[in-house]
Every structure is written in structure tokens, then in C-alpha cells.
Amino acid sequence: MNDAQLLTLTPEIKDQLRKSSQDHKFTHGHALILCGPTGHTGAARLAARGALRVGAGLVSVATPHEALAENAAHLTAIMLTEVDTPEALTATLMDARITALCVGPAFGIARAGAFLPAVLAANRPTVIDADALTTLASLGFDAVHPACVLTPHAGEFKRLFPDIAANIDAAAITGAPHSKIDATRAAAKRAGCTVLLKGAETVIASADGRAVTHGAVGGRAAPWLATAGAGDVLAGMIAGLLARGFTPQDAAQTGAYLHVEAARVVGAGLIAEDLPDAVPHVFRALGL
Numbered sequence: 001m002n003d004a005q006l007l008t009l010t011p012e013i014k015d016q017l018r019k020s021s022q023d024h025k026f027t028h029g030h031a032l033i034l035c036g037p038t039g040h041t042g043a044a045r046l047a048a049r050g051a052l053r054v055g056a057g058l059v060s061v062a063t064p065h066e067a068l069a070e071n072a073a074h075l076t077a078i079m080l081t082e083v084d085t086p087e088a089l090t091a092t093l094m095d096a097r098i099t100a101l102c103v104g105p106a107f108g109i110a111r112a113g114a115f116l117p118a119v120l121a122a123n124r125p126t127v128i129d130a131d132a133l134t135t136l137a138s139l140g141f142d143a144v145h146p147a148c149v150l151t152p153h154a155g156e157f158k159r160l161f162p163d164i165a166a167n168i169d170a171a172a173i174t175g176a177p178h179s180k181i182d183a184t185r186a187a188a189k190r191a192g193c194t195v196l197l198k199g200a201e202t203v204i205a206s207a208d209g210r211a212v213t214h215g216a217v218g219g220r221a222a223p224w225l226a227t228a229g230a231g232d233v234l235a236g237m238i239a240g241l242l243a244r245g246f247t248p249q250d251a252a253q254t255g256a257y258l259h260v261e262a263a264r265v266v267g268a269g270l271i272a273e274d275l276p277d278a279v280p281h282v283f284r285a286l287g288l
């Protein structure tokens with residue numbers, strides 16, 4: 001079943017991206033980005049900058065004590081909060097003004113195993129990416145809730161949904177009708193939440209069967225996105241949009257669209273750090 005819509009930004013989504021002069025920062029939510037240990041903190045900062053640039057009112061990096069100084073040396077507008085244990089995370093999340101989470105970028109697989117139950121128990125809109133996806137592959141989907149967005153690349157998708165991924169490979173050989181869209185839909189249904197399968201063709205599907213496909217090809221090609229950390233920025237952008245109150249499907253779709261547009265603004269020579277800083281140019285071009 002390949003009746004997925006092609007992704008465009010609707011006038012309603014553009015309106016939702018705007019900020020009004022009546023707003024204050026808490027109107028646009030607070031995204032909390034979980035950070036890994038010393039020496040592995042860059043990915044969380046990339047995500048945090050993505051979240052702030054798409055308009056989250058506040059963004060904090062939740063860092064282990066050992067990485068406080070490392071993070072502080074790099075961050076200014078983005079805030080820091082010390083979180084060493086899952087219990088400390090649960091205590092931090094007593095603040096209901098934290099409206100979205102992002103877990104996974106360079107977080108560490110063992111660390112993700114320890115923290116994921118507390119993350120999911122918070123029942124907050126949450127992007128689950130990178131190492132947290134690898135952990136989810138062994139943890140299973142029981143605790144995953146509908147406000148989650150899973151953002152696997154093809155390798156992570158294979159780890160999470162090996163049987164569904166095998167169907168795509170089989171289709172390539174036998175010509176059976178099982179596309180990337182079918183696969184993402186099946187994955188979203190199984191996980192019970194929104195799934196965004198990354199790539200030059202990105203597919204976003206929800207558990208209710210909605211699916212949208214976004215081709216960064218032809219006139220919208222963005223091959224320089226094939227660079228380390230580009231996915232971490234996307235995870236942060238989606239978390240920022242979730243923090244602002246976008247639904248999981250809309251946050252994933254809008255994040256994917258803005259991510260490719262930001263890459264197209266920068267063009268050849270793009271590195272992941274450039275993506276968040278290109279977002280204001282994209283917003284200007286969109287007339288926001």
C-alpha cells in the first residue's frame with residue numbers, strides 16, 4: 001500500500017512555527033536533551049542547538065556531573081542541568097514545564113538501558129534516536145507510548161525491526177510489493193508511535209496508518225547531509241517542535257522538511273554544526 005502523501009509544509013504548520021508578540025519563552029516549551037559521558041557530548045549539543053533554532057523557548061542539556069565542564073565550555077544560550085541517575089532524571093521531570101525529551105545521540109548503549117525506563121515512564125513527548133534505539137531493540141516496545149518519535153537510520157531500523165526490514169530486502173529481489181513506506185507503517189503500528197525512517201527518501205508513519213514520504217532528491221537533493229551528526233541535529237529539531245506542542249507526526253514531518261531545507265541553504269561543504277544556524281534563513285524564506 002503506497003498511498004503515502006508527499007511532504008509539504010501546509011499554511012497551518014507555517015502558522016504554528018510563527019512566534020507572536022504576545023508570547024514568552026515558556027509559551028514555546030522546554031526541551032531536555034540527554035547527554036552522554038565525557039568525550040561523547042558533541043551529539044547532544046548538536047541536538048540541543050537544533051531544538052533551540054526551531055523555536056523551543058528553552059533548551060537544557062541533561063549532563064552527567066563528569067561532563068558538566070566539557071558542556072559548559074561549549075554552551076551559552078542552551079542551559080545545563082546535572083542528571084547522573086535515572087532517579088535524578090525523574091526528579092528533574094517533576095517540572096511539568098519540560099515539554100519534550102530527546103534521548104540517544106552518543107548517549108551510550110548501557111546508559112540508555114539504564115535511563116530508558118525512566119524516560120518512557122515520564123510519558124512526555126520524546127524523540128528516541130541512536131543508542132536509545134539500539135537499546136529499545138532488546139527492551140521491546142511495551143513501554144513505548146504514542147507521544148514517542150523513533151528516528152532510525154536504515155541500520156538502526158534493521159536492528160529494531162529485523163523481520164520488517166527483511167521484507168524490504170526481499171521486495172528488492174522478488175519484486176514483492178513491500179516498500180519502505182509499507183515497512184515504516186508496519187514499524188509504527190508495532191511500536192505504537194510515530195516512526196521516521198531516515199535516508200535520501202525519508203518516510204514518516206504513525207501507528208494509525210498515516211504516512212508521508214519526503215524525497216531529498218532531484219531539485220531538493222541534499223547529498224551533503226551524509227555527514228556525521230546530521231541525524232543528531234534532526235533528532236533535536238523534532239524534540240524542539242514537540243516541545244512547542246507539535247503532534248509527533250507533525251513534529252517529525254516538519255523537522256524532516258526544515259532539516260533538508262537547512263542543508264540546501266548551506267550546500268556543498270555542509271557539516272552538522274551548520275544545520276541549526278541555517279534554520280533562520282529557511283524561516284525567512286518561508287516568510288515567518
Ligand SMILES: NC(=O)C1=CN([C@@H]2O[C@H](COP(=O)(O)OP(=O)(O)OC[C@H]3O[C@@H](n4cnc5c(N)ncnc54)[C@H](OP(=O)(O)O)[C@@H]3O)[C@@H](O)[C@H]2O)[C@@H](O)CC1
Pocket residue numbers: 040041042043044104105106107108130131134153154155156199228229230231232
Ligand atoms: N558528533 C558526534 O558526537 C556524533 C556522534 N554519533 C553517535 O555515534 C553513535 C553511533 O551511531 P552510528 O549511527 O554512527 O553507528 P551505529 O549505531 O553503530 O550504526 C552504524 C551501522 O549501521 C549500518 N547502517 C546501515 N544503514 C545505515 C545508514 N543509513 N546510516 C548509518 N549507518 C547505517 C552500518 O552498517 P553497514 O551497513 O556498514 O553494515 C553502520 O556500520 C551514536 O550514539 C550516535 O549518536 C554519530 O551520530 C556521529 C556524530
Ligand SMILES: Nc1ncnc2c1ncn2[C@@H]1O[C@H](COP(=O)(O)OP(=O)(O)O)[C@@H](O)[C@H]1O
Pocket residue numbers: 130153198199200201202216221222223224225226227228229230231232233234259
Ligand atoms: N544522501 C542523502 N541525501 C539526503 N539526506 C541524507 C543523505 N544521507 C543522509 N541523509 C540524512 O542525514 C541524516 C543522517 O542521520 P544519521 O544516519 O543518523 O547520522 P548521524 O548518526 O551521524 O547523525 C538523516 O536525516 C538522513 O535522512
